[in-house]
Amino acid sequence: WAKNIVHMQLPNGITLTVYRWGNYLDLRIQMKPLPGGQDGTCGNFNGMASDDTTQAIFERIGIRVGQGDMLFKDRAPIKFTEEMAEMLHTDCVADQLSTSREYCQKELPASASTIQVNSCLYDFCFGMNEHALRTAKTFATQAEREALGVE
Template sequence: GRYLATPFTNGLAATHQIAVGGKFMGGHKFTVGPMENGQITCDDGPILQGFPSEATCGPVTLNYNGMGKLVDDAQSKLEKHIVHFDMPSMKLHIQILRWANHLNVKITMPPQATGMDGSCGNFNGNAIDDSTEAITARMGGRVAMGELLFRQAVSTSGAVVKTIADCVQTVRQHAIDLCQKNMQVGAQQVLMDSCIFDVCFGGDQYAGENGLAQLQ
């Protein structure tokens, strides 16, 4: 995935583009970007240009329509543009919701016998080692150029990383109250901290998104 700030995230990164490729794709590459400044491609050629529409990319079946569950109910009044990526042989389904300048992505698949890891964690049932710090420690902060599926790398600003400690106390308390309301009782602290951070620097709507993520 590629993560960039949007005009509405106060400098925080949101998912801007997703690329899927590798041996399991038979050498093919599939990418999706947002509505205003992205496109849907297979092997760098545009596909799914109609709405609704369907296509294939190597072994994958693709459907582009308005059917699917939203991550954020605050966006329920907006028209939905959702790409469905299906690969039955791997029991893999990816739902990609395209918004004006970001994406919401939900990946459904069984654990891999050889192990797995990435931005969403390592699927070992332990949310504690799925924090940003833990994932970065295991995998590094950027994809090596030789493994990059995007056509170009994006430069970063090198800005100082914010922590919960940088959140103004009154805003932090509001975030704590809101996250406690939206998260299930007994939520692991790493999930609660993630919710508090997102609300502090992104906005109240992220409390609902973190609550939904906890249920998945």
């Protein structure tokens, strides 16, 4: 996999490293805890990984960034592929899928599209799964794997 790495030194001793891959980004943020605490998608920085699961973070801050907290003008369009649907159906255990469905129905507006609901379910089921991308790739066609340079 070809990758490009961008290193940024930000104010207040914050270092951000962006790993740009062919089809996604990985970020590493290094910083000291903020005075008064903090919370977000990466966790709450209290030293206890047990309360930084995807489900715990969703419970604390919600499933999506609030409109008033957006750094960008528009949200990126949600993509939910057939491969993701198959992975959700075959690899998300029944209890987890049921919990995910209850949570997403509670948190999403009644007008949420099927893609929004499925995206929420997928995030809830696989958010802490470091190997979700690798698993998703197993559902890709041979042509898709070749296009990505994956065996």
